[in-house]
Amino acid sequence: MGKMKDKDVDAETHGKGQRSPKLCGTNYPVSIAFIVVNEFCERFSYYGMKAVLTLYFINYLGWDKDLSTAVYHAFSSLCYFTPLLGALIADSWLGKFRTIIYLSIVYVIGHVVKSVGAIPDVGDSTLHIVLSVVGLVLIAFGTGGIKPCVAAFGGDQFDEENTDERRKFFSIFYMSINAGSVLSTIVTPILRGDVQCFGGDCYALAFGVPAALMVIALVVFIAGSGLYKKSPPEGNVLARVCKCIGFAIRNRWRNSKNGPKRSHWLDWAEEKYPKRLIQEIKMVFRVLVLYIPLPMFWALFDQQGSRWTLQATRMNMNFGGGFILKPDQMQMLNALLILVFIPIFDMGIYPLVGLCRIKLTPLKKMASGMILAALAFCAATVVEVYVIKTVVEPPPAKESLIQVFNLMDSDVRVQFPEHNVFSEPFTPYEDPSGYTSLPLTGESQLQTVTVSHNGAEYQCGLTFTERAAYSLILRNPAQPGDTVCKLVEDHITKSETGAAYLRFINTHTENMNITVGKEELFAPANYGISYNISVPRGEYKRVVCETDSNKYEIDLGLLDFGAFYTVILTQESNGLTPRKMEDIQANNIHIAWQIPQYVFLTAGEVMFSITGLEFSYSQAPASMKSVLQAGWLMTVAFGNVIVLIVAEGAGMEQWVEFILFASLLVAVSIIFSIMAYFYTYVDADQLDKIYGEDANDEKVKSSDSKNNETVSMADMPKQTKM
Template sequence: MGKMKDVDGENHGKGKRSSKLCGTNYPVSIAFIVVNEFCERFSYYGMKAVLTLYFINYFNWNKNLSTSVYHAFSGLCYFTPLLGALIADSWLGKFKTIIYLSIVYVIGHLVKSVGAIPDVGDKTVHVVLSMLGLGLIALGTGGIKPCVAAFGGDQFDEENTDERRKFFSIFYMSVNAGSVLSTIITPILRGDVQCFGGDCYALAFGVPAALMVVALVVFIAGSGLYKKSPPEGNVLVRVCKCIGFAIRNRWRNSKKSPKRKHWLDWAEEKYSKRLIQEIKMVCRVLLLYIPLPMFWALFDQQGSRWTLQATRMNMNFGGGFIVKPDQMQMLNALLILVFVPVFDMGIYPLVKLCRIKLTPLRKMATGMILAALAFCAATVVEIFVIKTVVEPPAAKESLVQVYNLMDSKVTVHFQEYTGFSESLTPYKDSSGYSILPLRGDSEVHAVTVDHNGDKYECALMFTERMAYSLFLHPPVQPSGSVCKLVEDHITKSETGAAFVRFFNTHTELINATVGTEEVYAPGNYGMSYNISVPRGVYNKVNCMTNSKRYEIDLGLLDFGAFYTIILSEEGNDLVGRKMEDIRANDIHIAWQIPQYVLITAGEVMFSITGLEFSYSQAPASMKSVLQAGWLMTVAFGNVIVLIVAEGAGMEQWVEFLLFAALLVAVSIIFSIMGYFYTYVDPDQMFKEEAIDGKVESSKKDEMVSLAEQTKQTKL
């Protein structure tokens, strides 16, 4: 065979491409690759950090739908590496594949940013643009993913194996450096910068788009320094054809021909022994990949379920420093920057000193166990968090709480429901929500109110799956009614904000201003609509009637709480009594730190090791394909979460515990599989085969020469 044509037009000679960073064996070209990866990961993780809250707050999707779309996008980002590997290995080469798909990547970011601008169109237009943008981003980021890591590994000479191994740690640190900055900055751009009358998602998506442009420019700038390997041909198609031929040949001729050591050996009639050997090596590694998606099913929930958990926690660290729920993801990237050198220079050498052989597969199994422990920690946190959450009523049930606004104690009794009878002190928080059974999807309940011997009857309509507050107030003439039934909002804010509403016992309409929000409460026991306000102390809240201006003190409106402010006139002043309908988030967000520490330690042992393992165990012609196979385990992990989020319908803490238990079981299976795995050095193996082949060929030539000499002698 002649030399394969270099379709990239790439010069594979040495020269300036072999230049090294000062005093090291690292090629200068990897500096451009590392910077490119930093900017690209800033772009990806910055956009992804705010994605779940974008779905919930901008599109008003529920938690399960938002989680499902988030993980569908994440899964797609890890399915497309297979396409990228095919393009790189069979057509364009790694360099051009990275260039072209990065352009697609930039376009996706721009479309996604435009979709977050409210003035562009209606909700349907926003959803279409956002989904189109996410699709292009998934194609771009996934397509270049297997190429960039392998392209970086290609820059090293064969003898620089130690430098190549350390490069993967540096590469991974650049990923997390970009991630940690983006997960700090983009939530700030989202929440602290206001545009179009609300959170500025357009800016939060626009800045990552700009960083992706920088990533593309930097990568192109290093073009003259790269060592560019030509495409190896359509590797995957050849592999599939070889496997298909082996299966068919075995099926047809297994009874006629003698048995063979391996089922792939049935392809020897048509394909080279080297290709068959390479496929065997790839298949052995891919078999080990089967249990791995479960780790990623847990790991990728940092951006969905763990972020939603953070929205229901106390995010105040004192001194005016408040963490946003989508910023907690930066802990993972920040801890990676700390843990990588700690593990490489501290923990691994220490384990080696203890004469414990810590192989790559053992490291990965340990990483799985640490991730399972992280979800056990998340389960404990979730159990305490849900104590501040009101559980929605089921079918044929309503929730009701009662407030007494009269001047003395009252007793309230639901005539059709003997289980509900309460004595209430005036102007105190309610005793909490009680479940009210209904005979159908709605029902009228007769309520008796006893106040100082006077009894009042109220007929009130309740609907299933709804929550209500019943306010008991002095009789309003001429009807003499003492009941005011109001629908309640019991879902906590997904951003940690507080909800406030005003119940007006004054005769005039009142206009109240809380921060930048205005709300109107009708007179004579009228209720305002709910407003969402940032957590903070509100000492001076302006309340205006047609004739007078008042100022009331609401104090602290805390994370996730729901308050009803009772406005009543006392003398010449207006008094606001604050009632807490739903408890504030009283579990501090710092309790999430242990679960982030555990899952990050697991990631260091699992992901970095797996990345290096995939590269080291792959034949030279199939490195990108095997890298794509590794990345597809992440895709299937996200599919697992998508299925559970949409189909399981279980409480969140139970779901966390289920994931932890499944990963422990999977880690045991993986450990058994790893025990029987034999590590190989593909390059060395094929070198030895080549040498053996030359020796064998030389012996054959000698034998032919001797036979010819004997023949001539006889003649």
């Protein structure tokens, strides 16, 4: 879910100007209340919209799983590329306050466009796709653009002497992130599934409520305007860093043969830039090199909202007592576990490890977090292997699938001319034994099927198409010469919402109108077959069947998650008798089996993400913390790009894909551990002692630099290796 990634805390930033009013009896500025409420509403809007996004792509726009996963992660990636743009705008042009205002307006417009795109009566399918994509792009620019500004703006509100209050504020700020996430991932799936609008799931409302919360976030933030400390733009340190790097590269290219040798390529910038800035950039580069393997962790982490949600749709979500979890609500477990795990790790696990005389450095924690995330995907693989046992896989090329319904009055045998597909006879009205593979000679093939019944043989010419599934329905002939065969193409793909599919075979001599819950369908007389309908999981005890002459009520019992049922309606002396057959097995793996993978992944997040942020800040000088924050967010963006590439390009089974990601993360964690072993920790605060307080003033250096030798990393204060 990525709440850790939203802890964009610049603890070195603070406001300048007059003192702001305090909350009663505390040293906390009144203004932070507006900022915390703003963050809660904004995170509600973001995670609420994102929770239902994958199912929206599949069930509303009609995209397949791979395309839906790819677009989901492309959007997530864009959300973590755009913070760099937001930081540039805030630092170089508008300042934090106005940047938050203007980009929040873009954010609101994106939500509104996205919500309008989910209204079925608005244009054709192409317009829905265009509105959805435009809305997502605007949301990405809005949420990403304000991401590096809001937390730092909150820190600006505190006076310099209130450092303890500022530190506690960031904890409160982080809690508001998780509170908004937990609440939204509970509420928006309910709005999607339990509220019906426009004849189906109400995605317009599920997106509309987050839009309303973003409007509230903007209004609340503006309401506190008169109380804020608003620091003016101070120039963008990232631009300064880029200029220094560019000058060093150009200077080395021009003078490498004639000039004196330099111990580091960045030292070629000494003619124009101060040595402290150069040293700070070296420190940042050393951390950024360690960032190179990190995107693989986020590639696994962000699949909670895509692949893991899709896995949940094929599981049993009933917890008893009428409580049924929705597949997109399972993501809330991550936020809940974070709130539990943070104190457990800080006050329990880490001290216990210390008692064992094991020095658990930040980089060791991060490597351990990677291993835990890999274990999460191993657990997801085990669950997936059992989940797919209830799924009927589509046949490959030059094959079809077939099952037989025997509606005759005695056993029958079915023979194909070239293949012994069925060896056993079929008992009347028994459940189909499952789909059987039927080889074909081409894309389609006419097969002459022989049906043996009570000593008589019937020939049926049936055409089968590759990659399709069929039901062969056998019935008694009404008169000599009648065909006994009816071939029906089946729908075998399970519902992505956990709904059950249902169809009826009407053996009655009259046409029949059938009402199942809120759905109505028509079954023709004399073994006519209705079309398929999707119904929510539940007990259906009063299904109404009407003919021209009679009205019947039948009890279908439980229609379970993901199952496909064929109900045969037969006329008997006591009325209409339903015979319910389960063509495709219901989801029998409970969604609670996803809990271990969420536990492993969240534990990994606590060790990896919190520690990574703390490490980044401790190893960067104050002026470079925003640069490293941008680099940290970029690792999240590139992690989503990895998933996008695999989802679109690999084309492998889901459990194999999970194993691939787990294996890649283990390999990357080994590489990261080797890199970390050779990393030497530094104390960034010691720069002032080495270079002096005024060493960072920008000035053109004298060409005579004999007495200005660069202090190497070896001269920096050291702590320990990984």
